Amino acid sequence: MKKTECLAMLLAGGQGSRLGILTKHIAKPAVPYGGKYRIIDFPLSNCINSGIDTVGVLTQYQPLELNDYIGNGEAWDLDRRDGGVHVLSPYQQIKGTDWYKGTANAIYQNINFIDRYNPEYVAVLSGDHIYKMDYAKMLAYHKEKDAACTIAMLEVPWEEASRFGLMFVNNDGSISEFEEKPKKPRSNKASMGVYIFTWKKLRQYLIDDENNPNSGNDFGHDVIPAMHAAGERLFAYQFDGYWKDVGTIDSLWEANLDLLNPRVDLDLSDSAWKIYSKSAVAPPHFISDKAAVENSMISEGCDISGTVDYSVLFSNVTVEEGATVRYSIVMPCTTVKAGAVVEYAIIAENTVIETGAHVGNSPEEMKDHLEDWGIAVVGENITIGKNAAVCAKQMVDTDVKGEA
């Protein structure tokens, strides 16, 4: 068997509770994004594009759809005889059953999986972010610095810095200090939740962390500070490029529409760094002579006769004549019927917006009470009745009755 130099562990167990009804039945990494992708396609594609062909995906919350989606990893070219993708769920042991208590504990519980490959390095990745990154370059940096741990770092706008784990970095790239989501940030160098560890070191710290009853078993809170305190070589690896945590409805909406903004540095058409996904089996989309489509992303199987502007439509979406979709994300197999309006909204799969219904409001319309404005969200498999209305910021996961 060939030697595995670097193995990736992908943390995909998160609920993403701030995404509300969109993550009722699926884990956050399985949330659809960008017309045909799911969030997890990004770290998985980054792995294969970076030459990492052994990946453990740690699942816990609502794993069914995610397991199903990953399958044998074929879509990402990760169906391998040696290595490939492995879905790792919590399991029963002789001493009892443990859920993954924290990010570090999740890796700890799978030490035996990693040991099977005996890698020199382990990349710990989050399954929640949209970004294209070459982990091979980061690994080269890690080796060059002879680091125990390298953390990918991004300079964020100062006003947003307080939402992140921040770092203070010396001139040589080494990290001098950490600060977790401070109220008054003194640094704007944020951790992206992408780590490369020298496995021998990490293995020992994971065991020590597990034996520490006071630990929360989290990388950011416990393991990395412990490594720092012990004087290990910790380095920051600067990343310049698009990176987005799609943890909230607003950020998910924004990240989708970012794909339509030529000023945003996220190009999915780059054949040198493809983002792979499981494609729907559908014919090309059809645009009728009644349609007006501008500044939008449209997937295969769609049938468009209405107006679509500044929106992202997933596969097999139907927009009937006289219907309007603008500033919105519409997930697979949803139908927007004649005369209906969908604006500033996210509509989940298999939903029907009946004739004349109105979902969402524009911020201009609500400029007198802008604090009440927000993206409207309609859940999967429901019907918004004829001429019914769903207001801005509303989240609907049951049928809304319309006129008979």
Added chain:
Amino acid sequence: MRASNVLGIIYASAYDEHISEMTSVRASGSIPFGGRYRLIDFPLSDMVDCGITAVGVSTKSNYRSLMDHLGSGKPWDLSRKNEGMTILPPFDLAGNGGANRTRLEALQGLMNYISHSKKEYILLADANVVANLNYEAIIDGHIKSGADITICYKHGVKPNLPNIMTFTLDGEKITKVLVNENDKAEKDYSLNILVLRKALLERLVNAATAAGATDFERDVIAANVDTLFLRGEKINDFACTIDSLKTYYEVSMKLVQGGYKELFKKDLPIYTKVRDNMPAIYGIGAKAANSLIADGCIIKGTVENSILFRGVYVAEGAVVRNSVVMQDSYISENSKLNCAVLDKNVVIKPNKKLSGADTCPLYIAKDSTV
């Protein structure tokens, strides 16, 4: 009945020489069609959709692009430990002087593969027929009728190809078979989709070989019209035989004029090789109407009554009308296309004007720059 007892055979080089513009670089089965498919995807997917698990793909020449497209058969779920898809290159018997010149020669070359199969029935189909048919119903109809051979036919003007059979029917029984009938009137003509028992096919082909016959249609089918129960299955669905660049263009235009709804059916999905393109992007100022547009296209100009394959770029001010533009072609600023068929990877430089006529489309070969 799910057709698990049926072996599928697709003749992937059917009439290569007649669609010569596009088949100079490929077998007819790998002609791109419908925005993201190759012609072979249609019979191959229909076989899979009806439950067939063993398919032989017979080839003649220029089949590298076909092999590249089919790979191991995975997109059709035909990459199997047992059975699955098998590409059957030409089998040239020593001293034969060239292989697979006729359908009978092709079948003779396949007999080894066919006799190894344990299936009871055989379904034969040609790759140059664009249709999305429920083969399960066709096979069931064949078995129920007690016919020896069922042949699917369509009513209309016979394709302009050699060896096309035309039929006279009494109910569903074929009473007369003409080959190469010289008559432009509407006829019941063969779609070259046949169902029969494997044992019967073996017997017929072996007998024809022994008699030194050369022609399947004349020496095997027409010659047996009185001794066998030949049954016609009338196809009323969308089914078009591609016999030239002109019909290729006409059938493509039929799709955007509403035919896509007849051809692309939810219950009979057409599978094809995945390319991992992003969804299509429409820019500010893009105009599109009455068109089929595949993933990976970037549209900043105008597209009307056209089919754009995966990864086509239409720049600002460019206009594409009544055209078929294949994979990865690039239409630069302010260029105008009308009634054109652009093969893969064509680059149209800025401010060019290219136009064919609806009865005579302009064809631009693969990898050309205009």
